[in-house]
Amino acid sequence: RMLMKMNSLVVNRGCVSMAARLLSSKRFASSIAPAIEANAFGSTEYGSRRMVTLIPGDGIGPELTSSVQKLFGWLKVPVDFEVVDFHGNDENASERIHDAINSLKRNGVGLKGILSTPKGRATRRSLNMELRTNLDLFCNVIECKSPPGLVTRHKNVDMVVIRQNTEAEYSGLEHEISPGVVESLKVISRDESLRIAKFAFDYAVLNGRSKVTAVHKANIMKQGDGLFLQCCKEVSQLYPDIVFEGMIVDNTSMQLVSNPQQFDVLVTPNLYGNIVANIGAGLVGGSGVVPGSNFSKKIALFEPGARQVDKDIAGQNVANPIGMIKASALMLRHIGLDSYAKAIEDGVSAVLKGNVLTRDLGGSASTYDVTEEVMAQIVSQNK
Numbered sequence: 113r114m115l116m117k118m119n120s121l122v123v124n125r126g127c128v129s130m131a132a133r134l135l136s137s138k139r140f141a142s143s144i145a146p147a148i149e150a151n152a153f154g155s156t157e158y159g160s161r162r163m164v165t166l167i168p169g170d171g172i173g174p175e176l177t178s179s180v181q182k183l184f185g186w187l188k189v190p191v192d193f194e195v196v197d198f199h200g201n202d203e204n205a206s207e208r209i210h211d212a213i214n215s216l217k218r219n220g221v222g223l224k225g226i227l228s229t230p231k232g233r234a235t236r237r238s239l240n241m242e243l244r245t246n247l248d249l250f251c252n253v254i255e256c257k258s259p260p261g262l263v264t265r266h267k268n269v270d271m272v273v274i275r276q277n278t279e280a281e282y283s284g285l286e287h288e289i290s291p292g293v294v295e296s297l298k299v300i301s302r303d304e305s306l307r308i309a310k311f312a313f314d315y316a317v318l319n320g321r322s323k324v325t326a327v328h329k330a331n332i333m334k335q336g337d338g339l340f341l342q343c344c345k346e347v348s349q350l351y352p353d354i355v356f357e358g359m360i361v362d363n364t365s366m367q368l369v370s371n372p373q374q375f376d377v378l379v380t381p382n383l384y385g386n387i388v389a390n391i392g393a394g395l396v397g398g399s400g401v402v403p404g405s406n407f408s409k410k411i412a413l414f415e416p417g418a419r420q421v422d423k424d425i426a427g428q429n430v431a432n433p434i435g436m437i438k439a440s441a442l443m444l445r446h447i448g449l450d451s452y453a454k455a456i457e458d459g460v461s462a463v464l465k466g467n468v469l470t471r472d473l474g475g476s477a478s479t480y481d482v483t484e485e486v487m488a489q490i491v492s493q494n495k
Contacts, residue, residue, distance in 0.1 A: 162447055165215040165222035165413075166193040170200050171421035173225020175429065176436035179483040180223065183437065186487055189444070189452050194219060200228035200239055209242045216247055222413045223443055225436070226421045241284060243413070244277050249406040250304060251311050252277040252385060254417035255438075256392030256402055261465030262473065269395050271375040274315060275385025276308040277406060280336075282382045300336040300381060305343035311407075312344075312379035313351045323355040323376040324348065327364045327384045340381050365391060393418040400432025400472050401464070403439035405446075412446050414439040429478045432470040434460055437486060455490050462489035 166181075168174040174197075184191055196215050198208035205227075216222045227239040243249065252275040258267055279299050286296035312324050326344035330337040341358050348356035359367070361384045367374065368391045380388055393402040404417030416435040425431055437460055444453035468485040469475030477485070 161190040161192055163192050163219045165219045166195045167212050167224035168197050169225025170228040171423040171426045172431035175431050175479050176433050177225055179433035180440045209239050213246050216411055220411055224415045228421045247411050248408040250278050251407045254389040254404045256396050258396050259464040262397050266372050266395050269372045272377050273389040274312040274379045276382050279304055280382035298336055300340050305340045309344040309347040312377055316354050316377045321376045325378045326358045327361050327378055327380040329361050390418050398472050401434045403435055403442055405442055414443040431479050432472050433479050433482055458493050459486040459490040
């Protein structure tokens with residue numbers, strides 16, 4: 113029989129800290145069996161449950177979020193999902209996105225797959241950007257860390273990309289000024305640059321990291337990227353114990369693939385963050401293993417870090433669910449359910465050291481197989 117004692121839980125937003133005891137000693141069901149016999153990880157504060165917005169998204173998103181739902185149900189996680197299901201090519205997608213926005217405003221936290229934006233529809237803004245701008249999700253955090261036991265070209269990569277999420281090239285401000293000539297505006301503001309820089313340095317301090325690298329192209333875009341870099345320099349003066357450096361984005365890309373261990377925290381404008389984060393994902397196993405999170409002052413939204421829709425493999429039960437499962441564990445930590453998060457993280461870590469892997473990691477397992485194996489490893493580690 114397994115007996116676990118819950119970790120001390122720090123409730124989100126600095127609310128009351130509490131310790132919960134395991135209410136009963138129950139055996140985990142077999143990983144292949146349908147469920148745990150009882151809630152082995154206790155409950156949230158005062159026995160309450162937490163409502164979380166779930167947006168399955170497009171491509172492989174529904175399969176990945178289904179894996180999380182299955183895992184949460186099996187673990188008896190005290191979370192209820194408010195599902196807002198629509199797709200980027202739906203005729204009413206622009207209206208449905210507001211249902212998602214309202215749900216996230218109510219719940220304050222969400223988990224999502226990636227929404228696609230149909231090509232050739234210049235009048236439709238990216239639905240993902242609609243979420244970020246309407247909810248002021250100004251910060252995107254992507255964790256790129258080498259999983260122990262997984263064979264990759266580089267070892268001991270451990271870096272975090274902190275990406276400005278709402279402006280620059282993604283502002284969507286472009287127009288045809290004359291036939292065959294398109295002007296696309298890159299908007300960088302002092303306020304947003306200072307805010308993302310402050311977030312990056314605070315993140316470094318709170319997570320025991322020692323260096324922040326500002327990625328830019330200020331040698332060419334002297335005003336826009338120059339402003340971003342200057343703001344990062346100004347903020348760095350407030351953190352004398354954190355090493356600060358600026359690095360041009362093309363050199364950053366080369367350094368990432370040649371010596372990624374030199375990086376710790378990277379803070380970037382919007383487009384560069386997308387590029388750097390996808391390189392980082394490739395260094396540690398690919399888009400299927402990297403989690404991501406987005407933050408405003410009041411809302412947190414979790415998703416796969418590399419933001420790949422992968423329509424070409426959708427519905428085939430071959431997508432790697434690890435990145436989405438990791439994102440769900442980050443979400444659980446955010447809302448104070450640390451013991452559930454740790455169980456999932458330990459299970460994922462054990463899976464990545466084994467042979468039950470999807471084809472993107474050199475294996476032949478299905479999405480379903482990997483999800484079942486995570487449950488099996490949780491059982492194995494808590495006997």
